[in-house]
Amino acid sequence: MSTTTKNTIERLTAVRGLENVIAGDTRISTVDGVAGRLIYSGYEIRELAAHASFAEAVYLLWNGELPTQAQLETFRTRLVSEMRLPSQVIEMIKLAPPSAHPMDLLRTAVSALAMYDPEAEDRSPESCKRKSIRLLAQTITIVADMHRVRHNLPVLSADLGMSFGANFLYMLRGRVPDEQERSAFELLLMLHLEHGFNASTFATRVTASTLSNMHAALTSGLGTLKGKLHGGANERAIDIFDRIDDIDAIEEYIDGMLNAGKRIMGFGHRVYKVEDPRARLLRSHAQALCHRADMADLEAIATRIEQVVLEKKGIFPNVDFYSGIVQHALDIPKAYFTAIFACARTAGWLAHILEQYADNRLIRPTSNYVGPTDRVAAPIAERG
Numbered sequence: 124m125s126t127t128t129k130n131t132i133e134r135l136t137a138v139r140g141l142e143n144v145i146a147g148d149t150r151i152s153t154v155d156g157v158a159g160r161l162i163y164s165g166y167e168i169r170e171l172a173a174h175a176s177f178a179e180a181v182y183l184l185w186n187g188e189l190p191t192q193a194q195l196e197t198f199r200t201r202l203v204s205e206m207r208l209p210s211q212v213i214e215m216i217k218l219a220p221p222s223a224h225p226m227d228l229l230r231t232a233v234s235a236l237a238m239y240d241p242e243a244e245d246r247s248p249e250s251c252k253r254k255s256i257r258l259l260a261q262t263i264t265i266v267a268d269m270h271r272v273r274h275n276l277p278v279l280s281a282d283l284g285m286s287f288g289a290n291f292l293y294m295l296r297g298r299v300p301d302e303q304e305r306s307a308f309e310l311l312l313m314l315h316l317e318h319g320f321n322a323s324t325f326a327t328r329v330t331a332s333t334l335s336n337m338h339a340a341l342t343s344g345l346g347t348l349k350g351k352l353h354g355g356a357n358e359r360a361i362d363i364f365d366r367i368d369d370i371d372a373i374e375e376y377i378d379g380m381l382n383a384g385k386r387i388m389g390f391g392h393r394v395y396k397v398e399d400p401r402a403r404l405l406r407s408h409a410q411a412l413c414h415r416a417d418m419a420d421l422e423a424i425a426t427r428i429e430q431v432v433l434e435k436k437g438i439f440p441n442v443d444f445y446s447g448i449v450q451h452a453l454d455i456p457k458a459y460f461t462a463i464f465a466c467a468r469t470a471g472w473l474a475h476i477l478e479q480y481a482d483n484r485l486i487r488p489t490s491n492y493v494g495p496t497d498r499v500a501a502p503i504a505e506r507g
């Protein structure tokens with residue numbers, strides 16, 4: 124009897140990196156890299172930056188509409204009241220090696236939260252809304268508590284009278300931020316909230332599409348964002364300021380980097396072909412904070428770096444350049460920059476999980492098999 128099987132495996136062409144592949148429909152956000160526009164649920168980011176807070180932008184992404192004053196007050200109160208962790212998760216943070224990267228600890232702690240959330244497996248829309256609020260609040264609390272634990276400082280409770288971003292700064296640094304600090308930090312959070320179908324958002328949606336729980340989907344997003352080709356770049360963007368302290372030496376330094384084929388961190392973008400609108404919005408906050416923090420030199424150096432890189436390469440700073448400066452001026456240690464980006468993006472990932480659950484189809488692409496199909500397996504004694 125013949126055992127020959129007809130080969131029906133088709134050879135196709137794979138799209139490397141899935142570049143320009145349309146992987147789904149979304150109403151959450153879009154990026155127009157040619158015009159330099161970032162749009163959240165129909166609103167341009169500069170509109171939201173001028174007229175809405177971080178909590179309002181989150182409400183918009185989760186509900187499709189900006190909140191009324193009463194809706195915002197209820198939302199903000201619920202968000203801030205959830206800024207606390209189960210004691211077991213705080214113990215876990217204490218047990219982690221002090222050398223652990225904040226993103227590794229954040230990812231592990233968010234994953235662990237599933238085990239202490241009685242609603243973890245409930246995918247009803249009401250439960251998902253409650254968990255979204257809880258998870259956004261808990262994620263940023265992990266970062267604040269991690270810092271306090273690592274410095275042998277008491278973990279602080281959120282203050283119901285303050286905003287989400289102000290509470291984070293208070294819980295991290297132990298002092299209530301003033302209005303300028305609060306508004307700069309909340310703008311930074313708003314600008315990192317959402318950015319289309321990027322790698323971590325896609326990873327989050329793939330996990331959600333298996334109907335795994337929200338904690339698991341966020342854990343996928345966190346693992347993906349950590350990479351240095353994605354969120355991990357932002358910690359390196361301010362390294363340049365450790366290397367240059369003389370404004371007259373900038374041109375030579377940049378020339379040296381470019382001639383050696385090195386990239387200037389915090390510059391250029393895969394999607395934006397013009398100035399990143401997020402960098403433009405953060406620049407004035409960075410400048411104002413530098414002035415009052417007696418860091419005017421840093422501001423002058425930043426401006427000169429920007430001029431020189433534009434002259435030499437025709438490229439603009441991206442959001443990481445100015446978010447690094449803003450966080451540095453706010454006394455936030457560099458080690459937390461990617462984790463803070465992740466906390467803001469958690470709100471975007473949650474919007475995508477809600478959208479995926481609401482109209483789900485398992486995301487299951489296929490590959491182009493390029494190996495042989497007709498090998499014969501020899502018994503183990505005959506191999507070698």
Ligand code: COA
Nearest residue numbers: 356357385386387388389390391392393436438441442443
């Ligand atoms: N420093 C120096 N040159 C840069 C550069 C940078 N940061 N970013 C891009 N360029 C150069 C490229 O080398 C290329 O030069 P060439 O035409 O002489 O070869 C030109 O600008 C166009 O670059 P392009 O290939 O379109 O950029 P990309 O899509 O490959 O890169 C990034 C996008 C984000 C990976 C890249 O800009 C980068 O590495 N930036 C630094 C890291 C960073 O800040 N990441 C955070 C992004 S939010």
